[in-house]
Amino acid sequence: MSDLLDEDLEFRGGTLQLSTDTSVADVSESNRNNTHDNTARRKPPTSVNPSVLSGANSLTSSTSSFADARGPEEQANTAAAPPDDNQAVFPRYDVPFDKENIKDFFTFRKGVVDTAIQECITALLFPEDGEYLGSWLLTEITLWDNEKERIVLLTSRLVMTIKYDFIAMKQLDFKKTYLDDLDTIVIGELVYPPSSLVPERHLRGVRLMWNKGEPVPLKTVWNPFSQDVPFLTYASHPIFWHKEGTAEEKSTYDMETFALKLQRAIENMTSSACCIHHSPIVIQSYVGVTSLLHNKTGMGFFKVRGKFSF
Structure with a gap:
């Protein structure tokens, strides 16, 4: 009888030991699976890239940061699907206006933008402004969060922002910003302060700064x-x-x-101390009722508005 009890205890002990081993293996496997899932779901960290003066690899930092802004699923879909010129680069971002409204823009008409840009290059750029590097039609976002339609010319020495009347086809005003004066360039998503009541933009931008880290004076704000x-x-x-x-x-x-070309121009200026960062661009707007109305109706763009055009 004693022998049978001893054998039974040994058997149960073996069973208990076997069950414990299996449990440990299952837990280990589960931990590995959880770690793998968490890694797969983790979004790419947002980091500040080094200065554009650090080397040639920094020339692609703008493109890399642009890709990292997408979620893992969007990155996988983009990698699996062939590129489509008609597809937005970032589906998660809000597309301003729609296809019907965009036809009201005078700049949507064939040849208008090219003609205006060529006129500005001929009339406003001189040899002392440096080598011509490129031209764009962009949206300028003012200190008060108002969107404005602007022609932007880039040379090896400056950035020229031009207000242009696309109805009368003539220049209205322009401003030169010399690259030597720039101390910081920020590329990233446009965001508002945490206490702001303004809805998120879901839009990226680039900010050129020459205030050397000093706050904007209240009389300007x-x-x-x-x-x-x-x-x-x-x-x-x-x-x-x-x-x-x-x-x-x-x-x-x-x-x-534009941001990539600007980065290259800064890098080619050996005397420049300008740094480029990839981080959110804060727009100091807290209520923004006026700017919301201004931007929603496209008041900063030359459009057909019913029986009127302005």
Whole structure:
């Protein structure tokens, strides 16, 4: 009888030991699976890239940051599917206006933008402005969060922002910003302060700064007509999302192409101390009722508005 009890205890002990081993294996396997799932679901971290003066690899930082802004599923879909020129680069971002409204833009008409840009290059650029590097039609976002349609010319020495009347086809005003004066360039998503009541934009931009880290004076902040704002903020023109054609044809309206060319121009200036960062661009707007109405109706763009055009 004693022998039978001893054998039974040994058997139960063996069974208990076997069950414990299996449980440990299952837990280990489960932990590995959970770790793998968490890794797969984790979004790419947002990091600040080094200065554009660090080397040639920084030339692709703008494109890399643009790709990292997408979620894992969107990245996988983009990798699996062939590129489509008519598809928005970032489906998760809100597309400004729609295909019907975009036809009201005078700049949507064939040849208008090319003619205006060529006129500005001929009339406003001189040899002392440096080598011509490119031209774009972009959206300037003012200190008061108002969107404005602007022609932007880039040379090896400066960025020229031009207000142009696309109805009368003439220049109205322009401003030169010299690359030597820039101390910081920021490329990233346009965001509002946490306490802001303004809805999220879901749009990327580039900001050129020359205030050397100093805050904007209050007399400038509270004056919507001030010309002393120490930065410029650009986003892609609405036509970029609706323009049909090749990537090269759409690049005229693409902020990212401008940012990359600007980065190269800064890097070629050996004396420049300007740094480029990839991080959110904060727009100091807290209520923004006026700017919301202004941007929703496209008041900063030359459009057909019923029986009127302005």
